[in-house]
Amino acid sequence: MRTQVGIIGAGPAGLMLSHLLHLYGIESIIIESRTREEIEGTIRAGVLEQGTVDLLNATGVGERMMREGHFHHGIELRFNGKGHRIDIHELTGGKNVTIYAQHEVIKDLVAARLKAGGEIIFNVGDVSLHQLDTPTPKIRFRKDQDGELQEITCDFIAGCDGFHGPSRPAIPETVRKEYQKIYPFGWLGILTVAPPSAPELIYANHERGFALVSTRSPEIQRMYIQVDPRDDIANWPDDRIWEELHARLATHDGWELIEGPIIQKNIIAMRSFVCDPMQYGRLFLAGDAAHIVPPTGAKGLNLAVADVQVLARGLESFYRSGKTELLERYSEICLRRVWKAERFSWYMTSLLHRHPDHTPFDRRIQLAELDYVTSSRAAATSLAENYAGLPMEFETTAGVSL
Template sequence: MRTQVGIIGAGPAGLMLSHLLHLQGIESVIIEKRTREEIEGTIKAGVLEQGVVDLMKETGVGERLMREGQFHKGIELRFNGKGHRIDMHELTGGKYVTVYAQHEVIKDLVEARLKAGGEIIFNVGDVSLHDLDTNSPKIRYRKDKNGDLQEIDCDFIVGADGFHGPSRPSIPASVRKEYQKIYPFGWLGILAEAPQSSAELIYANHERGFALVSTRTPEIQRLYLQVDLNDTIANWSDDRIWSELHARLETHDGFKLIEGTIFEKDIVWPRSYICDPMQYGRLFIAGDAAHTVPPTGAKGLNLAVADVQVLSRGLDAFYKSGKTDLLERYTETCLRRVWNSERFSWYMTSMLHRFHDTTPFEQQMQLAELNYVTSSRAAATSLSENYVGLPMEW
């Protein structure tokens, strides 16, 4: 098989890139280790920056988002038994916090690609990358996991295959500089059939640990609890989860969390990770393959889309004029935004969580920061601008 751009991974980064390239008249093929049912059924967080919403609308894949997404004007920071709302819509000149689950974004992009005749090869195995430092790199894989070995000849390869995929390790270790921070706690997340307890997201700092009230649909709620680093789902019965959520979210004015039927539980372990460079020869990596952020700042999917916006512009310039300057600056351009998002996610995480070695002094510093950001217009504006998404720098 021959294509201009071979893409590994049918997550938001890979699918959005293929969609943008199609609109520019550039051919691509996506390979994905999971089935279509698996990628469309894996439920993940979905808080979209205004720029991502605008891009989906502008490129023709935003119709269902605009119909079914939830557009919030702010968030609430809760501490010392009291809620403090930050009006991000007003502070950012009319931008929204948009809640639209990641698997819904994937559904929209898969449908658009297949409708346009794009090729997505699902359920592949044994993916490997070859000849990256030549003008004709190759992707090899096995069709249907254990089937015959296949090869795709490309002009460029894009690794959008997540943190554990084969793309990043294909950049020689001698070239890669890696930055990482492992946070000393987990996030226990649940999906529950229940009415909304809050019209907007709630981020709670509590002496027992962090809690988050989010949502997926008016009928499906997503909630999180900070848990011990070595904790397991087996330790958390439904009753214990609801009891802990009530304790961490209670307020002096009698806030009532509405319980429901929990139908999914999982624990994730937040980390910050950055690979520099995000390119090697004719290979470019994007999204979680290149960087991960703790979920506190809601930046993962948004950074993935920002990466491929930069890359699509560079590839468009290459095929139209032969110019490579945008591609050569891909890492530099993307990492400016990545590091800022890492900073913001670290800030939110540090302000809201209890660390195993948090001293009484540090607890008071957290509360002082929360008091400041909820009482100072300048501080609230800074938080809001970062949360809804800063303008893209090209």
């Protein structure tokens, strides 16, 4: 097989990149280790920045999101038994956040690619990358996991295959530097069949640990509590989960959490991770293959979309005029945004979670910071503009118009 851009991974990064390249008239083939049913059926959170929403709409895949998504003008920070609203819409001059699950974004992008005749090869195995430092890099894989070995010859390869995929390890260890922070706590997440308990997301800081309330649909709600990442989900019967949620979210004004049957629960660890550079030869990493953020800042999907916007512009410039400046600066441009998102995600995580080593002094500093950010317009504005999404920082370089 031969294509211009070979894409490994049919998550938000790979699918959006293929969609953007199609709009630029550039051919691509996506390979994915899971089945279509698996990628569309794996329920994942989705808090979309304004820029992500604008891109989905501008490229023709936002219709269902606009019909079914939940548009929030703000978020609530809750501590000391009281809620404090951060008015994102007002503080950012009109930006919002949209609650629309990641697997729904994937459904929309898969449908758009298949409708346009795009090629997505699902359920592949034994994926490997070759000749990355040549003009004709290659992807080898087995179709249907254990089938015959096949090969795609490309001009470029986009590694959009997540943290555990083969793309990042294909960059020599002598070239890549990896930065990582492991947090000493995790999230126990549940899906519950219940009406919304609040009109917007609630981020709660409590003596017993962090809690989060968000919505997935008018009938399904998503909630989290801070736990030890080494804990066993078997230690958390439904009654215990609800007890913790009620305790951590309690207020002095009579607010009530609405319970319902829990249909899913799991524990996830939390870490921050960055790979530098995000490119090697004709290979470019995007999304979780290059960086991981803790979910507190709601940046994962949005960073993936930002990466592929930069990459798509660089590829379009190459195929249109032969210029390589943007491709050469891909890591530099993306990592500037990535590190800002890492900083914000670390800040939100540090602000809201109880650290095992917290002293009484540390606890009072944390509460003072919460008091400050909810009472200072300047501090609230900083939080709001980071949460709603910083602007894309495309630059004009060597005559390349962006």
